[in-house]
Amino acid sequence: xxxxxxxxxxxxxxxxxxxxxxxxxxxxxxxxxxxxxxxxxxxxxxxxxxxxxxxxxxxxxxxxxxxxxxxxxxxxxxxxxxxxxxxxxxxxxxxxxxxxxxxxxxxxxxxxxxxxxxxxxxxxxxxxxxxxxxxxxxxxxxxxxxxxxxxxxxxxxxxxxxxxxxxxxxxxxxxxxxxxxxxxxxxxxxxxxxxxxxxxxxxxxxxxxxxxxxxxxxxxxxxxxxxxxxxx
Amino acid sequence: xxxxxxxxxxxxxxxxxxxxxxxxxxxxxxxxxxxxxxxxxxxxxxxxxxxxxxxxxxxxxxxxxxxxxxxxxxxxxxxxxxxxxxxxxxxxxxxxxxxxxxxxxxxxxxxxxxxxxxxxxxxxxxxxxxxxxxxxxxxxxxxxxxxxxxxxxxxxxxxxxxxxxxxxxxxxxxxxxxxxxxxxxxxxxxxxxxxxxxxxxxxxxxxxxxxxxxxxxxxxxxxxxxxxxxxxxxxxxxxxxxxxxxxxxxxxxxxxxxxxxxxxxxxxxxxxxxxxxxxxxxxxxxxxxxxxxxxxxx
Numbered sequence: 001x002x003x004x005x006x007x008x009x010x011x012x013x014x015x016x017x018x019x020x021x022x023x024x025x026x027x028x029x030x031x032x033x034x035x036x037x038x039x040x041x042x043x044x045x046x047x048x049x050x051x052x053x054x055x056x057x058x059x060x061x062x063x064x065x066x067x068x069x070x071x072x073x074x075x076x077x078x079x080x081x082x083x084x085x086x087x088x089x090x091x092x093x094x095x096x097x098x099x100x101x102x103x104x105x106x107x108x109x110x111x112x113x114x115x116x117x118x119x120x121x122x123x124x125x126x127x128x129x130x131x132x133x134x135x136x137x138x139x140x141x142x143x144x145x146x147x148x149x150x151x152x153x154x155x156x157x158x159x160x161x162x163x164x165x166x167x168x169x170x171x172x173x174x175x176x177x178x179x180x181x182x183x184x185x186x187x188x189x190x191x192x193x194x195x196x197x198x199x200x201x202x203x204x205x206x207x208x209x210x211x212x213x214x215x216x217x218x219x220x221x222x223x224x225x226x227x228x229x230x231x232x
Numbered sequence: 233x234x235x236x237x238x239x240x241x242x243x244x245x246x247x248x249x250x251x252x253x254x255x256x257x258x259x260x261x262x263x264x265x266x267x268x269x270x271x272x273x274x275x276x277x278x279x280x281x282x283x284x285x286x287x288x289x290x291x292x293x294x295x296x297x298x299x300x301x302x303x304x305x306x307x308x309x310x311x312x313x314x315x316x317x318x319x320x321x322x323x324x325x326x327x328x329x330x331x332x333x334x335x336x337x338x339x340x341x342x343x344x345x346x347x348x349x350x351x352x353x354x355x356x357x358x359x360x361x362x363x364x365x366x367x368x369x370x371x372x373x374x375x376x377x378x379x380x381x382x383x384x385x386x387x388x389x390x391x392x393x394x395x396x397x398x399x400x401x402x403x404x405x406x407x408x409x410x411x412x413x414x415x416x417x418x419x420x421x422x423x424x425x426x427x428x429x430x431x432x433x434x435x436x437x438x439x440x441x442x443x444x445x446x447x448x449x450x451x452x453x454x455x456x457x458x459x460x461x462x463x464x465x466x467x468x469x470x471x472x473x474x475x476x477x478x479x480x481x482x483x484x485x486x487x488x489x490x491x492x493x494x495x496x497x498x499x500x501x502x503x504x505x506x507x508x509x510x511x512x513x514x515x516x517x518x519x520x521x522x523x524x525x526x527x528x529x530x
Contacts, residue, residue: 048424074426086421088414095410100425149426 001026001153001184002047007056007066009046016042017053018209022186024153029175029185031195031216033230034205040188041083043205044157047186048080049073060153075102079151083158083188085138089131093122093141096130100148108150109181115144118174136167143174154178156187160194172198192230196220204229243500245379251496252489253385256392257447259488262469263399263481264443270479270529271412271436273335273419274327277342279444280466281349286315286448287457288353291362294452301367308449315445316438318349323437328430346462354459362457370453384454391450395443399481402439412436416479416529468510475517479529486525490517 002024009017017039024030034040045051047058049070058066065073074080088096097112116123119140125133130141139159146154156175160168172194178185189195195202202219204212206229212219219226265279289311297303322345330337365371366384373380403409411432415422423429447465455461472491476483491510498509517525 050420050424070420070423071426071428074424080424082421082424086418088421089417090413091410096414099407099411099414099422099427102426145425 079146255492286445312445319441477524
């Protein structure tokens with residue numbers, strides 16, 4: 001469904017990603033593991049077109065999306081959940097979802113109501129300003145907002161970072177639920193436990209390059225790799 | 233009542249009314265400036281020039297339609313629309329290509345636009361003064377309880393709240409307003425949820441410049457229409473926007489009230505120094521609240 005092939009991404013003069021390649025098949029949850037500053041967020045932003053790579057290619061459902069503007073990439077069916085939990089702080093929860101809602105021609109699976117069904121807690125406080133929400137609520141809103149755009153592929157950038165264990169457990173449950181709705185997910189995580197519990201396959205990124213990839217089971221067995229790239 | 237006290241009270245009420253009339257035009261112009269500043273993050277220096285273009289257009293349109301009340305009302309609609317169209321062209325063909333560039337580039341570019349519009353006015357209308365009489369229905373004063381209230385100030389007093397309500401509705405109740413509020417804070421994320429930010433920016437820029445044109449059309453019958461009227465308004469409008477909080481439309485309303493009222497009431501206190509009062513008010517406000525009266529969008 002998504003095929004990233006040898007992308008090189010720069011921030012100004014800084015060469016951040018070095019020939020990163022990864023593939024995600026339809027229906028899979030794939031995680032991208034790595035330490036802080038390894039290049040997870042840059043990879044996500046490169047796919048979304050927010051920090052376009054200078055070289056390489058990205059195919060989504062067989063179509064090239066490198067160089068395409070982010071709003072068009074979103075309309076092709078990629079939902080983006082940023083790592084900074086950036087909500088539209090000045091708008092209420094309802095308004096956040098309203099402006100993101102996008103009804104394509106053809107099949108509409110996700111919309112505002114469906115997003116509320118997944119997070120009933122948001123529905124109860126839907127008139128509250130997004131700027132006044134707790135970390136967990138904000139994260140629910142960023143996921144709900146991405147879902148309101150009616151995606152079939154979700155880029156989830158560190159959804160559990162810095163949240164309380166109870167909230168993390170709830171989010172993990174919801175992300176697992178997304179798969180049952182047919183969503184494909186690329187999940188960037190530092191939290192191994194969360195990532196390995198949810199995913200089918202894993203990629204490990206370090207210093208802007210993919211160092212290892214394989215099934216989650218293999219990674220669990222392979223202590224050497226985990227120690228080398230993931231231990232802080 | 234002692235006649236002297238009565239006289240002061242009468243002049244006070246009259247000056248307040250005049251001040252509120254001035255507040256209206258200041259608010260209309262500065263709300264457009266602050267809207268563009270908040271959403272597009274561009275300090276649009278050409279805003280004053282567009283105000284001047286609006287005033288000259290209002291002059292020509294009113295003249296073309298016979299100079300009566302009908303011409304005046306038509307100019308209030310047509311002049312700002314023409315200004316909005318002009319700004320749309322500038323945005324789509326020039327400004328929109330620079331959004332990715334440095335802030336300084338945008339600033340310099342709007343300065344260039346101001347110079348271009350200035351020269352455009354010189355080419356079309358020449359460098360002389362123009363003046364437009366008020367339509368008969370707005371000439372003179374309206375007597376009320378022994379007070380002589382200038383009719384045009386009363387008219388402006390009706391237009392101001394209408395524009396404020398219209399802006400409130402636009403910002404809070406329409407989709408484009410909500411998107412603008414989102415884009416003011418997280419422009420990148422607005423694109424990432426599938427919204428074509430380019431067109432939102434174009435629309436907001438156009439609405440902002442429409443307000444500049446409307447301000448120009450409203451002052452056209454009250455002052456001489458001339459080259460240079462852009463310079464004074466752009467200074468006032470920027471001061472108001474800074475005083476009110478960058479990008480905050482209600483801040484622009486508050487700032488305009490302070491600026492307009494200190495301007496007209498200063499005349500009563502120290503007529504020879506009246507021009508100092510609004511600027512002194514700006515200094516006092518910024519000393520007390522350096523980031524502006526209301527929440528800044530920056």
